[in-house]
Amino acid sequence: MESVKIHDLLIKSTSELISEATPNYQTVAARLINYKLKKLVYGDKDPWRLKDIIDHNIDAGVYDADILNMYSDAELDYIDSQIVDHSRDDDFTYAGMEQMRSKYLVQNRSDGTIYETPQVLYIMIAMTLFGRYNGRRIKFIREFYNAISQFYISLPTPIMAGCRTPTRQFSSCVVLESNDSLDSINATSTSIVKYISKKAGLGINAGKIRAVGSNIGDGSIAHTGLIPFLKLFQASVKSCSQGGVRGGAATVYMPVWHYEFEDLVVLKNNRGTEENRVRNMDYAFQFNQLMYERLLEGGKITFFSPNDVPGLY
Secondary structure, X not given: OOHHHHHHHHHHHHHOOOOOOOOOHHHHHHHHHHHHHHHHHHOOOOOOOHHHHHHHHHHOOOOOXXXXXXXXXXXXXXXHHHOOOHHHHXXXXXXXXXXXHHXXXXXXXXXXXXXXXXXXXXXXXXXXXXXXXXXXXXXXXXXXXXXXXXXXXXXXXXXHHHEOEOOOOOOOEEEEXXXXXXXXXXXXXXXXXXXXXXXXXXXXXXXXXXXXXXXXXXXXXXXXXXXXXXXXXXXXXXXXXXXXXXXXXXXXXXXXXXXXXXXXXXXXXXXXXXXXXXXXXXXXXXXXXXXXXXXXXXXXXXXXXHHHOOOOO
């Protein structure tokens, strides 16, 4: 039996021993994963020099080559010897190390090749974020590295998985606004695909799209309404994963006075048909002061198609 399979069996067996009565097995299982990572990444129990790791991963196309333009060899050696503390890999629990291995470490998700270990991830994030700072950047790198590697600060997925790679998009959430035209709706759909593939979750403002039955142009065509375009947005959201790390996700925002409100508020309902449900996104409705006051007073809220009241939204 290959040693890697024996190692996997040890990890599996140890993780199955984790319980409320024997919680310390979570540390044992995490360290077994750590040992395996070092063997896979470095071929040994000891990490390479930081400069060698960076060179190797730039050559592999998984690190941003600009990092070498920001730091001298002397600075890299100082950071490696005076700041990075690989013993902190032993501080992970099983759940944390497993999440690190499966989601955050830079890797080839087709063949399973992993290019770094947790402390390299943390120091590379710090070096990337503070690379353009002048004067005191080594101080900032040290403080930030210490904060994230000792779990005082938790970073969002796009930074954890993407910051240091050629993908220079680290926003957790991106807000897109669709106007009431086919060009804008199609541009929104294209932007959804691009940002989802770059690891971002989305907020989509679709409240300007006119309601079903509204006139188009001279009135010779009636509008199909918001729901068909929400289906288009949903297809775009689910067409890509968030950088291979997780499925695409979006929340759509609309005004509470939209003429189709009664159909929109049940979009995720299990009842209904596929034609009138768009269940794989989330939804939020926007209130303004007038609507809130009417709600408190038990008054009426009038529904409009957004194209009929351009100054209202």
